[in-house]
Amino acid sequence: MKRSLATAVAGGWLAAGWVAFALLPWYWLDLSRGLQDFVDFPLGVGGSALALGVAGDRPWLLLLAFPLLLATLALVLPLARGPGGALLTLGGVLGGLYLLAQGFAIGLKGWDWGWLGAAFGGTPRQEGLGPGGTLLLLAFLLLTCQGLARRGWCRGDAFVVSAIGTVVALIALFVFFPVARVLAHAVIDPSGAFALAGFVARISDHSIWGLDCLAGPLRCGVAWNTLLLASLVGVGSTLLGLAFALVATRSNSRFKGVLRILSVLPIITPPFVIGLALILIFGRSGIASTLLAEWLDVPRSRWIYGLPGILLAQLLAFTPIAFMILIGVVQGISPALEEAATTLRAGRWTTFRTITFPLLRPGLANAFLVGFVESMADFGNPLVLGGNYDVLSTKIFFAVVGAAVDESRAAVLAIVLLSFTLLAFFVQQAWLGKKVYTTVAGKGDGGLPAPLPRRVALLAAAVVAPWSVFMISVYGIIMVGGFVKSLGRDYTPTLVHLSTAFRIDWGNHGLRFAGSAWDSFFATIQVAAVAAPLTAALGLLTGYLLTRQSFAGKRAFEFGTLLSFAIPGTVIGVSYIVAFNVPPFELTGTGLILVLCFVFRNMPVGVRAGVATLSQIDRSLDEASLTLGASSATTVRRVVMPLLRPALIAALVYSFVRAMTSVSAVIFLVSAKYNMATTYIVGRVEAGEFGLAIAYSATLIVVMLLAIVGIQLAVGERKLGRRAAPQPTGRTL
Amino acid sequence: MKTPHSGTRRSPAAAARASVEFRAVTKRYGSVMAVDAVSFTIEPGTLVTLLGPSGCGKTTTLRLIAGLEMATAGRILIGGEDVTARSATDRDVSMVFQSYALFPHMSVIENVAYGPSVQGVRKADAEAMAAETLALVGLRGLEQRSTSELSGGQQQRVAVARALVLEPQVLLFDEPLSNLDAKLRRRVREDIRDLQQRLNLTVAYVTHDQEEALAVSDRIIVMAHAQVAQEGSPRELYEAPASLFVAEFIGDANIVAAEVGAIVGAEATVRLADLELRLPHRGARPGAVRLAIRPDAISLAETGGLAGTILKASYLGKVREYTVRTAIGDLFVTVPGRAEALVPGRAVGVGFTADGIVVLPE
Known part of the structure; x- marks a missing residue:
């Protein structure tokens, strides 16, 4: 019963493969042009691989029929499970590889692989894969999985093999392939030739690694800028997050609900919005700057644009993430451990210093690394607040869309950024693998967590209270700022901004x-x-x-x-x-x-x-x-x-x-x-x-x-x- | 492969029960040997217990029968058919899990009807089969309950009904009593044994509790260190343990050193301190041996026999337990609870009854 079901599924994919090959439009279509692509069907722009191969100018597509035939033989011939699976796998793998190879070898302007052009001559062209091409690729993938299942992979479970195959293929195509392309871009010069020397020159460029800021007023390289910012954000958000987590779990504070809401906010806040709010508060014509200038004659300045501004914005954005990591770790510490320390005559401070804090250390390391990685990946805040302080993410952006487009420079910067984050990621994984969960035992823990020592509680409260006020006022600005004429200058309430963005008219044509x-x-x-x-x-x-x-x-x-x-x-x-x-x-x-x-x-x-x-x-x-x-x-x-x-x-x-x-x-x-x-x-x-x-x-x-x-x-x-x-x-x- | 069921059922007792055979089956996880070249046969219609301490490989063995683990080497046969390469889905074997594993999002009847319904039986027929099986385990009237509304014993019965409904060739139990309290354990194990004999089921049953194993089994396979330590009927294992490990694991035993003297026929003269006993020699040669002495094979008197002193005493109602210090070591002794109390420090004479003492083969 089950075996015939597997055969039916494989047969279904085989049929889909034949349909994709013989009937469906092979290439990418722009459907907004209506049906005009299908005028010459089965030939023309919307033609199928079979038709274009036989009668059109794309004869190489015909070779796809060969692996399809192999797979058909595997299903039709009365073969045993093992050999039949091998034949099916062979057909699927050959078909998939050939489909990809012809796709990469022959591009819009002819041969993409020069040596093939030299061997075959001519300038064949083709567009991107369309419905037919994509479906056939998928069919080859799943036929391969069916074949492997018949050969006994994953206990012969075709569903599991297909699920694994699909996920792996998708991750390969949409994560590894694009990243690999970027890496390749870095070592290939604009003419398409392999240029390692150019790559070395670009990646060791002074603008990336220069240390001029240590010696004088000049700027440091963008890599150092990024590392400095990320380290500051990592340390800052971890300490703030720890203070919040301790207050939330270990004090009788009534603000626990507020803290919970604050931890949700960054998830729903577009990352640059905090930077924007900071400009509206501390910018040259911001609220705080105006008050200071009018009352205390402090001159307005642009200090917020640069490291201080980005740091502040990222701390606001990423502290809640550190909080969420640390609150889990703080709660995960079994109260029994602290109670054990207390019964051994340790005071509150000794218990905190010798038991609680050491158990928190893996959590702290994890929170630091997350803050570090998030800071490096952040793009919106440096874009809005960066001023002259360049970081890698914005540099990459301007290398691609700026006045001087330089894709290989973008690729090199991307490699630097990627290596930093991957390094942090590896460190984090190594930590996580060994430490974090050890305090959570499978058995139920009774007992009450020890109250915080007085000095720790006071310190935490002293950090949490002003920071919460600050955070709430930043979000207050975001909520209010859109409904006054101009923050910092003119506080007349207005709906004009909202109506510019979201006006709905009743015109002649209705809504x-x-x-x-x-x-x-x-x-x-x-x-x-x-x-x-x-x-x-x-x-x-x-x-x-x-x-x-x-x-x-x-x-x-x-x-x-x-x-x-x-x-x-x-x-x-x-x-x-x-x-x-x-x-x-x-x-x-x-x-x-x-x-x-x-x-x-x-x-x-x-x-x-x-x-x-x-x-x-x-x-x-x-x-x-x-x-x-x-x-x-x-x-x-x-x-x-x-x-x-x-x-x-x-x-x-x-x-x-x-x-x-x-x-x-x-x-x-x-x-x-x-x-x-x-x-x-x-x-x-x-x-x-x-x-x-x-x-x-x-x-x-x-x-x-x-x-x-x-x-x-x-x-x-x-x-x-x-x-x-x-x-x-x-x-x- | 499981056969699809029609609306009419075969009588459970008439259904063909299959044997289970392991031929040198090995299961390795990386470098860890979980089951090491184990061979045994479970005859059709018998209840066989896999008994051993935790980590001995008994649960892995059970999961190998179910097809939840795949053997690294060796062959597994069910009903004479080689199923080594078949997945759990394709084996005609059902399992009652230690945690019961009742689907929490389904009612009692949906849980039991799950098996038939995934086999393609129509919903009404599947539920009729489920209702019939629930009646068999004494749960009529609870069909529409949610599983979390049932007591532990009832949940256990639902798990049994769910496993039984497909009339599997082999039924597996993984420590089915471990989540029940002591009182209930005895009744549930009697119910399981009763059901097994009534329906003539082939059952493999995993437990670490030797008393439970002795009570329910036709045969017991004792496992230690991923291998079979001994296989036999409960009585054989208790009265003729093949090794020190089995003697200690099945029932309590005092292990003492002794000397084998002259051998006459099947019996030997065994010297224990200054006493002389006649015991079956079980292959032992003259010289030093070890004896396993059951705690109830030792009697305590005012004088006579081996001199001893009471070290510890506890009263458990049905029996009294003593630790007695003697020349051959500290002995653990049980006597009926109605006997006179002996206080620690008192001198006693220790006697032995030969039928509770075995010579351990080296």
Whole structure:
């Protein structure tokens, strides 16, 4: 029964492959031109591979029929499972490789690989893969997986092999391939030749590594700037986060609720909005500067533009993340350990110094590294507040879109940034692997956490109170700033900014969204709404594979999924335009590239949600289902998915929100048709239209707050609950 | 492969039960040997216990039968058919998990009907089969409850019903009593044994509790260090342990040094301190041996036998337990609870009954 099902699935993919080859339009189509591409069907722009190969000028496409035939033989011939699987795998692998090879070898302007041109001559051309090409590639991939399953991979479970194959292929295509392209760009000069000397010269450039600032008034290299900023932010946000975590967990403070809300805010705040608010407070005509100038005659200055401003903005943005990491660690310390110390006659301060703090150290290291990586990846705040203080992320941006476009310089800077973040990421992984979870025992812990020693409590309160006031006033500015004429100058309340952005007219043609922000607003919602379910599905599937299946190369697989988390958005943005601007995967300028970018940027969130939830669900539930004769696919559908629903909702909304607030990667990828809200706002800031920018930002924050409240309600309503502990007082026994 | 069920069922007792056979099965995790070249056979319609301390490989063995772990080497046969390469889905084996593993998002009846329904049985038929099986385990009337509303014993019965509903060739239990309190354990284990005999099921049962194993099993396989230490009926294991490990693990035993003298037929003269006993020699040669003495094979009297002193005493109602210091070491002794109390420090005479003493093969 099961075997015939597997044959049916393989047969389905084979049929899809033949349809993709013989009937579907092979190349990328611009459907906005209507059906004119299909006038000459099956030839012409919308023609199929078979037709173009036989009668058109693309004879190389015909070779694709050969691996398809191999796969067909594997399914039709009465072969045993093993040899049949081998033949199927062979067909799938050959087909996939040849499809990719011809795609990369022959581009828009002829041979992309010179030696092939020398061998075959002529100048064949082709465009990027379209529906037919993509479907056939997918069919080859899944036929390979079916073949491998027949050869006994993953206990012969075709569903698991296919899931692993699909996730690996997608990560390879949309994470590793673009990053590899960027790296290749760095060592290739504009003419396309390999130039290692040029690369060495560029990467050791004085503007990157110069140390002039130590000796005199000159500026240091951009790498040092970035490292300095990241280290300061890492230390600062960790200390602030620790103070917040201690106050939240170990004092009788009534502000715990406020702290919780403050920890949610950065998730729904577009990253540069805090920088914007700081300008409105401390800029030359900001509120604080004006007050100081008028009351105390302090001259207005531009001190906020540069290191102080970026540091302040990033501390505001990333302290809540450090707080969230540390509160978990603080809560994870078993009270029994502290109680044990107390019963051994240690005082509060001794207990804190000798027990609590040492147990916190792994958490502190982790929080530091996260702050460090986030600071280096941040793009919005340096863009808004940077002034003359250059960091890598903005330098990369200006190397791509600035006056002097220099892609290989951008690639070199991206490599420097990537190596810094990867280094930090490796250190963090090494820490995490060994330390963090050791304080959480599987057994229930009774007891009360020790109260903080007085001096620590006072210090923490002294840090937390003013910082909270500061943070609240920054968000107050964001909420209020869009509704006065001009902050710092004219406080007349007005709705003019909001109406410029979001005016709705009743015209002759009915409802008309006349506001300037509507286009980007709708595009953002649309892209985020498409990306969120894909992100959640891919992330949770990956989480399932990581927690519930064992297969060769699982460690590498896990590392690959985590890696896309460690790559800064600017690097992803640059790599996507470098990789997806040319065939065979020609995606720039489409909404699809934005969706893909969000899916693979935010997928680790889904993975983590899935892994966290699944590791709380007893594994024997899956095993019970398997021993009852359910296949892996059925088990996922009927047992795992219903139990994962909370994680699903969380992943959905989180990826939706992240897609709406992201700026660093998408700023490279937006087009006239698909402008995103964040890039639109950045444009308004650069044009000096602060009121409009802040009104738009406030609107976005409110929209996302509604989304968050939405999940809280949805998650709160789940009826699953945990299985109650077995109660031995049964009636019927 | 599991056969799809129709609406009409075979009588459970008439269903064909299969044997389970391990032929030199090995399971390795990296460099760790979990099961080391283990061979045994479980006859159809018998209940066989895999008994051993934690980490001995008994649960891995059970999971190998289920197909939840794949053997590194060796062959596994169920009903004479080689299933070594088959996944859990494709083996006709059901399992009752230690944690019960009831699906928390399904009601009692949905849990039990899950097996038939994933086999393609129509919902109404699947639920009819489930209701019938629930009645069999005495849970009629609780079909619509949520699993979290049941007591531990009831949850356990749901887990058994869910495993039974497909009429598997082999039913597996992984420490099924460990989440129940002491009183309930005895009744549930009697229920399991009763069900197994009534339906003539082939059952493999994992436990670390030797008393539980003695009570329910047709045969017991004692495992230690990833290997089979001894296999036999409960009585064989208790009365003729093949090794020091088995003697200590099954029932309590005092291990003492002794001297084998003359061998006559199946019996030998064994010298224990200044006493002389006649015991089956079990292959021992004249010279130093070790004896396993059951605590109830030792009697305490005012005088006579081996001289000893009471070291510790505890009263457990049904029995009294003593630790007695003697020339051959400290002995653990149980006597009926109604016997007169002996206080620590008192001198006693220690006697032995031969049928509670075995010579341990070296």
